[in-house]
Amino acid sequence: xxxxxxxxxxxxxxxxxxxxxxxxxxxxxxxxxxxxxxxxxxxxxxxxxxxxxxxxxxxxxxxxxxxxxxxxxxxxxxxxxxxxxxxxxxxxxxxxxxxxxxxxxxxxxxxxxxxxxxxxxxxxxxxxxxxxxxxxxxxxxxxxxxxxxxxxxxxxxxxxxxxxxxxxxxxxxxxxxxxxxxxxxxxxxxxxxxxxxxxxxxxxxxxxxxxxxxxxxxxxxxxxxxxxxxxxxxxxxxxxxxxxxxxxxxxxxxxxxxxxxxxxxxxxxxxxxxxxxxxxxxxxxxxxxxxxxxxxxxxxxxxxxxxxxxxxxxxxxxxxxxxxxxxxxxxxxxxxxxxx
Ligand SMILES: [Zn+2]
Numbered sequence: 001x002x003x004x005x006x007x008x009x010x011x012x013x014x015x016x017x018x019x020x021x022x023x024x025x026x027x028x029x030x031x032x033x034x035x036x037x038x039x040x041x042x043x044x045x046x047x048x049x050x051x052x053x054x055x056x057x058x059x060x061x062x063x064x065x066x067x068x069x070x071x072x073x074x075x076x077x078x079x080x081x082x083x084x085x086x087x088x089x090x091x092x093x094x095x096x097x098x099x100x101x102x103x104x105x106x107x108x109x110x111x112x113x114x115x116x117x118x119x120x121x122x123x124x125x126x127x128x129x130x131x132x133x134x135x136x137x138x139x140x141x142x143x144x145x146x147x148x149x150x151x152x153x154x155x156x157x158x159x160x161x162x163x164x165x166x167x168x169x170x171x172x173x174x175x176x177x178x179x180x181x182x183x184x185x186x187x188x189x190x191x192x193x194x195x196x197x198x199x200x201x202x203x204x205x206x207x208x209x210x211x212x213x214x215x216x217x218x219x220x221x222x223x224x225x226x227x228x229x230x231x232x233x234x235x236x237x238x239x240x241x242x243x244x245x246x247x248x249x250x251x252x253x254x255x256x257x258x259x260x261x262x263x264x265x266x267x268x269x270x271x272x273x274x275x276x277x278x279x280x281x282x283x284x285x286x287x288x289x290x291x292x293x294x295x296x297x298x299x300x301x302x303x304x305x306x307x308x309x310x311x312x313x314x315x316x317x318x319x320x321x322x323x324x325x326x327x328x329x330x331x332x333x334x335x336x337x338x339x340x
Pocket of ligand 1: 144158
């Protein structure tokens with residue numbers, strides 16, 4: 001931020017009360033044409049924090065794109081206090097190819113931050129994004145989905161040992177927060193290391209716009225804006241129950257021990273009890289079915305969508321709940337008077 005409250009980046013300036021749609025050059029193609037990413041900067045009239053909303057660091061993870069675009073272009077931000085940096089499609093080459101990784105040597109953009117201006121192509125792109133649009137921020141949300149072929153409930157991933165990041169994760173207001181500091185090169189991990197609280201929001205599956213999940217994710221953005229005073233008309237939400245999944249708590253990807261076609265018996269977000277048959281792996285003749293039982297009582301945070309597996313492939317992501325949370329979730333999932 002400059003002294004007059006303008007947001008400045010390499011090549012431009014957005015004054016208070018202004019918004020700009022930018023096509024920002026991050027690289028060049030084999031033909032020497034610019035590779036440009038869409039960026040919208042909205043600088044509110046009133047002072048406040050600078051926040052980034054980013055999506056599609058993995059090019060086929062689409063839900064977050066819609067979240068970021070709706071905030072930038074459909075929300076009434078006339079009373080915005082602070083500045084919003086909206087990066088709906090960070091990984092444009094992967095987005096064009098509709099794949100997770102950068103097509104150039106299949107690099108993971110989300111392991112390339114904060115980047116470097118004289119390193120690999122992935123790190124150069126990451127550096128262009130990071131120095132111009134992440135470093136100036138006070139906080140940020142990075143939207144992802146499950147990997148192709150799987151889906152997950154809306155949840156946050158955050159380094160809860162970092163108090164400022166924990167505040168952001170709680171303000172976002174999901175039922176489930178997975179506590180982890182992430183990996184080197186991840187956008188949220190590098191931002192937190194630079195003193196910028198940031199979380200990953202995971203939601204649904206790749207290659208889709210899933211309306212219900214997008215609405216749920218947008219409610220989280222409103223809640224964060226309320227917590228940091230960016231939109232005073234909003235209020236911080238309490239999701240009804242919350243569980244923070246720490247390293248010590250049991251969590252596991254149940255893996256297939258047989259190859260076959262999977263009949264999944266529960267949806268993402270369901271509570272399953274120890275011994276429940278979560279899914280059944282079937283052969284082509286349906287005569288040697290392999291039931292897969294829940295090894296402990298917990299919540300199905302992620303499940304398989306593409307119903308084919310080799311032995312060793314993940315089936316579902318199960319996390320243990322503490323006793324109190326488990327009772328609240330049981331109440332929520334079996335309404336009183338309901339037959340079950
Ligand atoms: Zn991702």
